[in-house]
Structures are given as C-alpha cells and as structure tokens.
Amino acid sequence: MKATEKDIEETGLVGVIMLTAGIIGAAVIPIFSDKSLKRKPFLIVGAGQISGIIFIFGINKFGIPSFLLD
Known part of the structure; x- marks a missing residue:
C-alpha cells in the first residue's frame, strides 16, 4: 500500500494535535491538581484515558483488538 x-x-496533523494537547495538558492539569490538593483522582482518570486510547487504536477493521489476535 x-x-x-x-x-x-x-x-502530521494528528501528530501536531497530540503534541499540542500533551503540552497544554502538562501545564493545566497540575494547576487543578494543586488547587484540589489531591493527585489520586487525576492519576486514575489519566490511566483510564490511556488504557481507552490503547484499546481504541488497537482495534482492527473487524472490531477485534489487534493484540488479541497475536
């Protein structure tokens, strides 16, 4: 192909968007975490988002996660 x-x-556009979102998130999320004086909820939400993104990007055209097919 x-x-x-x-x-x-x-x-390239997706890469730029991901990089920009990461930089903004790295600057903004600590501000909210410091104001709430709690880190654990932010870490749990972040871990959930990462696992969801890995699952979504791992799905092939048949709807089966590619890591299950290996």
Whole structure:
C-alpha cells in the first residue's frame, strides 16, 4: 500500500494535535491538581484515558483488538 500525500498530511496533523494537547495538558492539569490538593483522582482518570486510547487504536477493521489476535 502506497502512502498518498493526503495520508502523510493527516498523519502530521494528528501528530501536531497530540503534541499540542500533551503540552497544554502538562501545564493545566497540575494547576487543578494543586488547587484540589489531591493527585489520586487525576492519576486514575489519566490511566483510564490511556488504557481507552490503547484499546481504541488497537482495534482492527473487524472490531477485534489487534493484540488479541497475536
């Protein structure tokens, strides 16, 4: 399968969005964590989001997580 110019452009755009969101999140989330004086809820939510993202990106076109097929 040959990558088209549009595929490469979309991949770059997704990368920029992820990088920007990570930088903003790294600056904003600690502010809320410090104000609430609790870290545990923020860590739990973050771990849940990461596991959800891994699951979503691991699903193939048949709806089966790719890590279950290996």
